[in-house]
Structure formats: C-alpha cells, structure tokens
Amino acid sequence: MRNHSIKQWVLATRPWSFPASAMPVLVAVAYLFWRGYEINWLVSLWTLLNVVVFHAAGNTWSDYFDYKKGVDREDTVGGVSITGGEFSAGEIRVLAMALLSVAVLSGLLLLCFTGLPVLYFGMAGAFFTILYPWFKYHALGDVDIFFTYSLLPLLGTSYVATGEVVFEVLWLSVPIGLITVGILHINNMRDITPDSRAGIKTFAMLVGRKVSAVLYNMEMIIPFVWVVVGVLCGLFPLWSLLVLLALKPAVDNARKAVAYLSQGGKALVGVDEGTAMLQLMFSLLFTVSFFMAAFL
Numbered sequence: 404m405r406n407h408s409i410k411q412w413v414l415a416t417r418p419w420s421f422p423a424s425a426m427p428v429l430v431a432v433a434y435l436f437w438r439g440y441e442i443n444w445l446v447s448l449w450t451l452l453n454v455v456v457f458h459a460a461g462n463t464w465s466d467y468f469d470y471k472k473g474v475d476r477e478d479t480v481g482g483v484s485i486t487g488g489e490f491s492a493g494e495i496r497v498l499a500m501a502l503l504s505v506a507v508l509s510g511l512l513l514l515c516f517t518g519l520p521v522l523y524f525g526m527a528g529a530f531f532t533i534l535y536p537w538f539k540y541h542a543l544g545d546v547d548i549f550f551t552y553s554l555l556p557l558l559g560t561s562y563v564a565t566g567e568v569v570f571e572v573l574w575l576s577v578p579i580g581l582i583t584v585g586i587l588h589i590n591n592m593r594d595i596t597p598d599s600r601a602g603i604k605t606f607a608m609l610v611g612r613k614v615s616a617v618l619y620n621m622e623m624i625i626p627f628v629w630v631v632v633g634v635l636c637g638l639f640p641l642w643s644l645l646v647l648l649a650l651k652p653a654v655d656n657a658r659k660a661v662a663y664l665s666q667g668g669k670a671l672v673g674v675d676e677g678t679a680m681l682q683l684m685f686s687l688l689f690t691v692s693f694f695m696a697a698f699l
Contacts, residue, residue, distance in 0.1 A: 407490070414435045415466075415484040415498060416459035419676050423548075423583040425451055426456035426686030427556040430579060431572050432564050433693035437640065446516060447564045453509045454556055455530075460502035461532040461551070467496045468536035471646070473596075474601040503532070517563050524559035531555070540603040545584050553580030574638050575689075578626030578646075582685060585622035586678045589656075592619065592663060593671040612664060619660040623653040623678075626685065640696030650687040656681060 428451045436442050470485045470492050484490045490498075490575045530537075531551040533605040538547040551578045561569035591598065591607035598605050607615045630646050633639040656677050662670040 407494075411489065415490055415495065416468075416502070418459075420462060420679050421455050421458055422679050422686065423552045423586055424454045424556065426682055426690075427575070427579050427583075428454055428560045429690045430575055430686050431557045431560040431599065431692075433690040434572060434575060435561060435564055435569060437697045438569075438571070441568070443562050443566070445658055446513070447560065448641050449513055449559055450563045452694050453506055453513060455507035456502055456509065457506040457528055457532060458465045458552075460506055461535055463495050463499035463502060464532065465536055465539070467492055468497055470495075472536070472540070472601055472603065474598060474603060482596035487687070491517045503529070508613055512514065513563065515531065518566070520562050520568065524562070526556050527629045528559075539587075539591075539605060542606045544587055545606045547578075548584050549580045551565045552583045571603060574633060578629045578689070579682075581622045582625050582678065582682045585619055585656075586675050586682070588615065588619050588622060589660065589671060589678055590637060590675040592616070592660070593668045593674070597666070616660045618665055619658040623660075623681075627653065630689070640692060642696045642699075643689060644693035645688045645692045645695075648688055649681060652677065652681050652684065665684075 413423070429446065432442060432447050435565070466485060484672060485492050485495055503649055507525070507529065510521065514521045514525070528551060535544065535547050535551070538544050554579050556571070557572045557576055557579070558568055558570070560569070561572045588607060591605040595605075595608050595612065595615075598608060630639060632642050634641055634643050656674055659670050659674050659677075
C-alpha cells in the first residue's frame with residue numbers, strides 16, 4: 404500500500420457530496436426545535452457525524468464497485484481516485500470497509516445512549532449503503548438515495564434528538580430528498596454512454612435523455628414550490644421563504660440540464676457538485692428559517 408496524505412484520503416471520499424447526508428439531520432433538528440420539542444443536542448451532533456461517515460463509506464464502496472464493474476474507466480469522469488491512478492482498487496476497498504466499520508461501531512455506541520429504534524435505522528442505512536451498487540445497476544439507485552439520504556436520516560434524527568419518532572418530519576423529505584436524488588440523477592445523465600458500455604441500467608438510461616432532463620428540472624424546482632405551499636398551509640413558518648434565495652443556482656443547474664440535450668455530456672461537467680452545493684445552500688436557509696421562527 405502506497406503512502407498517501409490525509410488530504411488525499413479525505414478527497415477520495417468525495418467530501419463535496421456530504422451536504423446530501425448532513426443537511427437532513429440539521430434541517431430535522433431545526434424543524435423539531437421550532438415545533439417545541441426538547442432537543443438532545445449532543446446526541447444530535449453525534450448523529451450528524453455518524454451519518455457523514457456512513458456517507459463517506461458509501462461513496463468509496465460505490466467507487467470500488469464501479470471500477471470493478473467497468474463503469475469507471477480512464478475516459479470517464481467518476482471514480483477518479485482509482486482510474487486516475489492515485490489509489491488502487493484494493494486501497495479504496497480497504498478505506499470503504501474501514502469507514503463502514505467506524506460508522507457501525509459509532510452507531511452501536513449511539514444505541515447505548517438512545518434506544519433500540521436506532522438499531523433498526525442503522526441496519527436499514529447499512530443495507531441501502533452496501534447494496535447501493537446493485538440498486539444503481541438495476542435502475543433503482545434514485546430510490547435507494549431517497550431512502551438513505553432523506554427518509555431514514557429524517558426519521559432517525561427525530562428519534563435520537565427527541566426520544567420518539569416524529570413522523571411530521573416527513574414533510575421535509577420531499578424538498579430535501581429531491582435535491583439529493585438530483586445529485587445522482589444528473590451524474591447518471593452525464594454517464595449514460597459509459598454506463599451503457601459497462602452493461603448496467605441506471606434510471607436515467609431507462610427513461611432516456613429528454614425525460615431525464617425534464618425530471619432533473621422538476622427535482623430543482625419542486626422543492627421551492629413545496630416550501631411555498633407548506634408555508635401557505637402552515638406546515639412551515641413564514642421565514643422558510645428564505646429558501647427562495649437559492650432559486651437562482653437551482654435554475655442555473657436546470658438550464659445546464661436542458662443544454663445537455665444539444666451539447667451532450669460536456670454541458671453537465673461539475674453539475675453534480677453544483678447540485679450538492681445547492682443542497683447545502685437550500686438546507687442551510689431552511690435550517691436558519693426554523694431557528695429564526697423559534698426565536699423571533
């Protein structure tokens with residue numbers, strides 16, 4: 404095994420994507436605080452860190468299998484830590500297993516300070532993380548991501564933060580989940596040709612380029628519509644309209660998806676990272692809105 408710097412190991416986990424896992428936890432805690440629940444802040448922070456480690460494990464696990472399956476090659480964009488020669492496939496596999504082990508151990512310790520439901524949420528998260536490559540290769544990756552980075556962290560966070568499963572947090576699942584699914588979907592749109600060459604079947608391949616572009620546009624716009632309607636219905640405070648400040652980058656991302664139809668995959672280079680940054684901006688504004696509504 405070659406010597407690598409800490410920075411190289413960290414970059415191999417694709418940290419730019421971590422808002423997809425961290426933001427559901429933050430938004431859920433803020434929402435519950437606004438709703439008047441007593442929050443266990445220390446356990447909530449622990450959960451946030453644990454979810455991010457699980458995400459890092461999932462990223463490296465996926466990179467390893469994409470390389471072994473032939474999805475990622477020297478001429479593809481994804482999995483550059485292996486295809487670029489910086490890491491061997493074996494090193495990335497070891498990293499994935501190490502991260503998964505840390506996440507599982509941390510989850511078991513968290514279980515001791517909370518309750519049995521944490522075990523069920525953790526087992527479900529591990530299941531969807533480990534089997535993500537299979538789901539992705541059978542056009543079910545978008546479903547896997549929605550469960551892993553929306554439904555499970557929202558419900559799980561509600562339990563560890565308050566001591567009970569608060570199903571009302573699921574009102575947050577649509578805006579948070581759609582943007583996160585958009586990260587995967589735009590990635591799969593860009594990679595339709597190399598994925599087809601590798602013999603796998605992603606959801607973007609299944610529905611085709613035009614429908615994929617339309618769906619991505621919906622994933623960018625519906626979250627804002629959902630929040631506006633939620634404010635009008637009293638599900639969210641008026642302050643939640645702050646998320647509209649993130650509308651411009653969402654529209655910019657959507658335009659690039661439309662440009663993809665005429666310009667090809669080059670129009671989508673970096674849009675997956677841009678979608679992750681949108682998730683960060685949207686969710687931080689959403690989080691701030693709940694705290695402002697609680698204090699003002």
